[in-house]
Amino acid sequence: MKNKIELTVNGKGHALAVEPRRLLADVLREDCGLHGVHIGCAHGACGCCTVHVDGAPRLSCLTFAVQCDGKTIETVESLGGTDATHPLQQAFRKHHGLQCGYCTPGFLMALVPFVDAKVREGTMPPEAEIRDAMSGNICRCTGYQGIVEAVQDTIGQGLRSQGTGQ
Amino acid sequence: MKPENPRHLGARIQRLEDPRLLSGRARYIDDIRPNNCLHLKFVRSQVAHAKLLEVDTSMVEDMFPGTIVFTGKDTGALSMKAHQDYPEMQYAEQPLLATDRVRFVGEPIAAVLAEDAYQAEDAAEMVFPDFDFLPVIATMEQAQDPALPPLFDGWKSNVWVERQMAGGDLAAARAGAAHVIRRTYRNQRQTGVPMEGRGVIAEYDQSMRVLTVWSSTQMPHLVRTYIAEELGLPESRIRVIAPDVGGGFGVKGQVFGEEVLLAWCAMKTGRPVKWIEDRRENLLASIHARDHLHTLEAYVSAEGRLLGLWADITVDVGAYSTYPFTAAGDPGMAAKVMPGPYDFQAYEATFRGLASNKCPLGTYRGVARPSAVFSQERLMDDIAREIGMDPIEFRLKNIIREFPYRNVLGFTYDPGSYEESLLRMRDLLQDDIAAAKASRTDPKTRIGVGVACFIEQTAHGTPDFTRRRVPIETGYVAARIEMMPDGEVLIDLGLQSHGQGMETTMAQVAADALGVTPDRVFVRHGDTSAPYSVGTWGSRGGPLGGGAVHVAATEIGTKLKLIAANLLQASPEHVELADNRAFLRDRPETGVDIGYVARSALRNIDRLPEGMSPGLAAEASVDGPKDGTYSNAVHAAVVEIDVPTGKMKIRRFVVVEDCGTIINPLVVDGQVRGGVVQGIGSALCEHFVYDEEGQPLTTSFADYLMPQAPEMPMIEVHHIETPTPLTPLGAKGLGEGGAIGPPAALANAVTNALDFEVRETPLTASAIWHMAQDAKGV
The missing domain is CATH 3.30.365.10 (Aldehyde oxidase/xanthine dehydrogenase, molybdopterin binding domain)
Known part of the structure; x- marks a missing residue:
C-alpha cells in the first residue's frame, strides 16, 4: 500500500507515492536523490539526518515521509550550492570543523537556524550556549572545536554586517 | 628529512576536499546505487554461545517469494582466517556464515537478499535459527577457568596466545631496588564508532569476469587480496573501491567476512548486491x-x-x-x-x-x-x-x-x-x-x-611485521603520479582518506616538487587502481604516503627541469619550478608555463632534449x-x-x-x-x-x-x-x-x-x- 504525498524539497515540488512506513530520510535520499541526507544511527541520537521541515530542524530518521505531506523541506543541498558558499559552510572550512564529512550536513542544518536567530537577536552567545545548540549532533572526528569556532565566526560576521556586534 | 624552503609544505591551507563534503555532494557507500541491485540483510545470532542445529528459512519462501536466503550450508568452508604464526597460538577460523556453532551475539547466520532494504529486513525476521545453548565465557576469569570448555574443538584452553617478551636483567633490577611498586590497572571494552557504519556493494560482470567491490574500508588492496585468495579469483580482475568513507578510526582497518560474502553473493546471484550496516549491528558486530x-x-x-x-x-x-x-x-x-x-x-x-x-x-x-x-x-x-x-x-x-x-x-x-x-x-x-x-x-x-x-x-x-609474524606482512605505501599535457597533476594514492585531509596534504607535497599550486593536483585514493599499498592505518599516511608522493613527484620534477632547461637554453641546475612555471633562478622573468613543459613531454615531443623518452609519470613506494x-x-x-x-x-x-x-x-x-x-x-x-x-x-x-x-x-x-x-x-x-x-x-x-x-x-x-x-x- 502506498500513499500519495506532495513535498516541496529545496524549492522543487515532488508528487510521490510512498509506503507509510518509509522514513523521510530514505525518501529524500532515494526518491529525491538528495544523498546529502545521511543516516548515522536511525534512532534519533546522532543528528546526522537533520533537515528542515517547514523551517525547523527535524530528524529525518524519526520522521515518516507521509507525516510531511504538503510540507516544505530543506536539505543541506539547499544551503550554498555545490561550492558550499553559505557563510557557515565557509566557516566550517576555515576552522576545520569537518573531517570525514559524514555528520557535517546534520550539523549545518541544526546550526544554521541557531546562527540566524543569534544574528537577529544581535548577540554573540557564550561558548556553552553554542555547544548546547549542537548537543543533538555527534561528531566523531573533530572534537567539536572547529565547529564551535565556525559558529562564533559566522555569528560575528553576521553581527558586524548588520552593525549590531559588540 | 624535511625539504628546504618548501612553499606549500607546512602551510595552513584550507582543505581541497571540503566543498564536496560541505555541500552534501560527497558520495559515501550508501550513495552508490547500481541498477538491478539486491539488498542484503543479515540474520545475526541473538545468543552468545550455542550449537547451531538448523536454520529454518521456510517462512521466508512462503511469505516473501523470490527472496534469496543463504546460510552456512551454502557458504560452507569459506571463512576468515587470521593467524599469527606463533607456535603458542591456537588456530581458529570464522565461517562467513555460521555453520554449526555461534560464538557471539551478532555473528552472521544467514544472508537475506531482496529487492529493497525494507523487504530484506522483513524477510530476515522470518528466518529462525534453532540453538542448543552452550556455557558462556563472559569474563576474563571464566576464560581462564580450566573447568569451562574451550570455544573451539581441539583447543586446549580459551587462551588464543600467551607469550613472553624480555630484555636485560630483571632479577638484578629487582635485587637493587629500594622500592617495589605493584599495581593492577583495567580498561573497559569500547570501539571507534565512525558516524558512517560499514557497507559493501559487489557486482560481477560475467562477460569480463570482473568483480567490482565498493566497501567503506581503510584498506582496499588488502580486501582485494583476501577476496581473490578466498574465492579463488585472479586478483587482476577484482577492483575494490572505497568511496567517501564516513570515518574509520581503525574500525574499518580490517578485512571483514561481510566483504567476502557480498562478493560471493554477487557471483552467485549474477546481480549487484548491497549491504548497509545499521547502527545496532555496527555496535554488536563490527569490531570492539x-x-x-x-x-x-x-x-x-x-x-x-x-x-x-x-x-x-x-x-x-x-x-x-x-x-x-x-x-x-x-x-x-x-x-x-x-x-x-x-x-x-x-x-x-x-x-x-x-x-x-x-x-x-x-x-x-x-x-x-x-x-x-x-x-x-x-x-x-x-x-x-x-x-x-x-x-x-x-x-x-x-x-x-x-x-x-x-x-x-x-x-x-x-x-x-x-x-x-x-x-x-x-x-x-x-x-x-x-x-x-x-x-x-x-x-x-x-x-x-x-x-x-x-x-x-x-x-x-x-621488519616489524615480519618479527611478529602477523598476516599484514608489510607496511609500505605507494603512489603513482602523472602530469597531464596541460600541467595538471593526477595522483593515484594507495591510501584511503576518510577525514585526514590527504586530498590536500598530498597535493601540498606534490606541488612543491612539481612547481604547481596545490589546487592543480587531483588526489585519487581508496581504489585498487592505485599501486598496491597496505592502506590507511598505523599512522603512516603522512610519513609514508607523503614520502611516496614526494619521491615520485621529485622524479617528475627532475625531468621537468631537464625539459625546461632545453627549452630555455639553460643548464638544468639553474631551472626552478614554482607558481606553475619553470624559470631561471637568477632571471625569474625568463621562463615558460609548466603546461608548456608538460605538453613538450607528452604531445610536442620534438621539443624534448635529444634521446629523452616521452612521458611524465612516476611511481614510488616507501616502506617504513x-x-x-x-x-x-x-x-x-x-x-x-x-x-x-x-x-x-x-x-x-x-x-x-x-x-x-x-x-x-x-x-x-x-x-x-x-x-x-x-x-x-x-x-x-x-x-x-x-x-x-x-x-x-x-x-x-x-x-x-x-x-x-x-x-x-x-x-x-x-x-x-x-x-x-x-x-x-x-x-x-x-x-x-x-x-x-x-x-x-x-x-x-x-x-x-x-x-x-x-x-x-x-x-x-x-x-x-x-x-x-x-x-x-x-
Whole structure:
C-alpha cells in the first residue's frame, strides 16, 4: 500500500507515492536523490539526518515521509550550492570543523537556524550556549572545536554586517 | 628529512576536499546505487554461545517469494582466517556464515537478499535459527577457568596466545631496588564508532569476469587480496573501491567476512548486491577494542631511578581472530610499547589474549597504546606518590634524553623532544598546579592536574611485521603520479582518506616538487587502481604516503627541469619550478608555463632534449623504517570535581606534541583534537557492557555514550618539530596520538584531585563519586 504525498524539497515540488512506513530520510535520499541526507544511527541520537521541515530542524530518521505531506523541506543541498558558499559552510572550512564529512550536513542544518536567530537577536552567545545548540549532533572526528569556532565566526560576521556586534 | 624552503609544505591551507563534503555532494557507500541491485540483510545470532542445529528459512519462501536466503550450508568452508604464526597460538577460523556453532551475539547466520532494504529486513525476521545453548565465557576469569570448555574443538584452553617478551636483567633490577611498586590497572571494552557504519556493494560482470567491490574500508588492496585468495579469483580482475568513507578510526582497518560474502553473493546471484550496516549491528558486530587488564611491578632505586619493569598483560580478544592484525595483535602491542619514553634496561612481560563469547577485538586509534599508556603513566604517578616525589620531577628523572636510543627490547628510537615537551608542559601548568594544591582542603570542590607522557611507534616498516609474524606482512605505501599535457597533476594514492585531509596534504607535497599550486593536483585514493599499498592505518599516511608522493613527484620534477632547461637554453641546475612555471633562478622573468613543459613531454615531443623518452609519470613506494619513527607527546588534564556528586568538569586539556615535519598545521591540529576527544570518551564514558549470558547491553547510542559538544573543552595544542632522518619528508606519524594520552592524563588528574589512586576506566560520575567517598580526607 502506498500513499500519495506532495513535498516541496529545496524549492522543487515532488508528487510521490510512498509506503507509510518509509522514513523521510530514505525518501529524500532515494526518491529525491538528495544523498546529502545521511543516516548515522536511525534512532534519533546522532543528528546526522537533520533537515528542515517547514523551517525547523527535524530528524529525518524519526520522521515518516507521509507525516510531511504538503510540507516544505530543506536539505543541506539547499544551503550554498555545490561550492558550499553559505557563510557557515565557509566557516566550517576555515576552522576545520569537518573531517570525514559524514555528520557535517546534520550539523549545518541544526546550526544554521541557531546562527540566524543569534544574528537577529544581535548577540554573540557564550561558548556553552553554542555547544548546547549542537548537543543533538555527534561528531566523531573533530572534537567539536572547529565547529564551535565556525559558529562564533559566522555569528560575528553576521553581527558586524548588520552593525549590531559588540 | 624535511625539504628546504618548501612553499606549500607546512602551510595552513584550507582543505581541497571540503566543498564536496560541505555541500552534501560527497558520495559515501550508501550513495552508490547500481541498477538491478539486491539488498542484503543479515540474520545475526541473538545468543552468545550455542550449537547451531538448523536454520529454518521456510517462512521466508512462503511469505516473501523470490527472496534469496543463504546460510552456512551454502557458504560452507569459506571463512576468515587470521593467524599469527606463533607456535603458542591456537588456530581458529570464522565461517562467513555460521555453520554449526555461534560464538557471539551478532555473528552472521544467514544472508537475506531482496529487492529493497525494507523487504530484506522483513524477510530476515522470518528466518529462525534453532540453538542448543552452550556455557558462556563472559569474563576474563571464566576464560581462564580450566573447568569451562574451550570455544573451539581441539583447543586446549580459551587462551588464543600467551607469550613472553624480555630484555636485560630483571632479577638484578629487582635485587637493587629500594622500592617495589605493584599495581593492577583495567580498561573497559569500547570501539571507534565512525558516524558512517560499514557497507559493501559487489557486482560481477560475467562477460569480463570482473568483480567490482565498493566497501567503506581503510584498506582496499588488502580486501582485494583476501577476496581473490578466498574465492579463488585472479586478483587482476577484482577492483575494490572505497568511496567517501564516513570515518574509520581503525574500525574499518580490517578485512571483514561481510566483504567476502557480498562478493560471493554477487557471483552467485549474477546481480549487484548491497549491504548497509545499521547502527545496532555496527555496535554488536563490527569490531570492539581495548578490554585490557595489566598488572605491573616497578623496581625503583632510592634516588628515584626506574631500574626495571615486570608486566602481566591480559586482553579479552573475543570470539574470533580478525584479519590482518589477529587475536595476538592487541596483547602483543601492549607488551611491546609498555617501556615507553623512559630509560631503563630490564623488562619482562607476559601477554595473553583470551577467547570469550564477545565481539572480536580489532584495531581502534592507538591500538593497545591507550591502555598501555594508561597503565604506564598511572604507574609513574603511583610510584611518585609512594616514594614522595613530584610526578613531573619523577618523569624528568627517568625520561630518555639521548638519541638514537636503543630500548630494552632492542627497538631504536629516533630523535624526539621527550624532555623538552615535558618541561614545556610543566611551564604551561604552573597556575593549575598551584590551584590544585590550594583546593586540597576544600571539602566540596577539588582541582586535579594529571600528565601523561608517551611515545608512539609510527609508520613501522616491514621488519616489524615480519618479527611478529602477523598476516599484514608489510607496511609500505605507494603512489603513482602523472602530469597531464596541460600541467595538471593526477595522483593515484594507495591510501584511503576518510577525514585526514590527504586530498590536500598530498597535493601540498606534490606541488612543491612539481612547481604547481596545490589546487592543480587531483588526489585519487581508496581504489585498487592505485599501486598496491597496505592502506590507511598505523599512522603512516603522512610519513609514508607523503614520502611516496614526494619521491615520485621529485622524479617528475627532475625531468621537468631537464625539459625546461632545453627549452630555455639553460643548464638544468639553474631551472626552478614554482607558481606553475619553470624559470631561471637568477632571471625569474625568463621562463615558460609548466603546461608548456608538460605538453613538450607528452604531445610536442620534438621539443624534448635529444634521446629523452616521452612521458611524465612516476611511481614510488616507501616502506617504513625498521623500527618505525617515534612521535612523542605530553598530554595534561586539569579537572574540577564536585565531591558531593562526583560530577567532573575538564577545565583544561593541553597537548604538547612532536610529529616531526608538519605538512599542514590545520590538519595536524584537527587530528590531535579529534583524537583527544575520542580519548576523553575512552576515559569517561564509552563502555560496551555485557551481562553474564554474554548479552550486550549497550546496543544503541542511548546506551553507548560518546563525547558530545557540551562536555568537551577547547583543546590547547602546542607543537615541537623534530624532523626524523628516517622518512623522506621528516614526518612522523600523527593520526592516532591524540587518542593515546587522555585516559592516563585524566585518571592522573582525578588521582591528584582526590588523593586516591585511580585503577580503572571509565571514570563515570558514579565511579568518581565512589572514589571520593573512599578517599582519605575528602
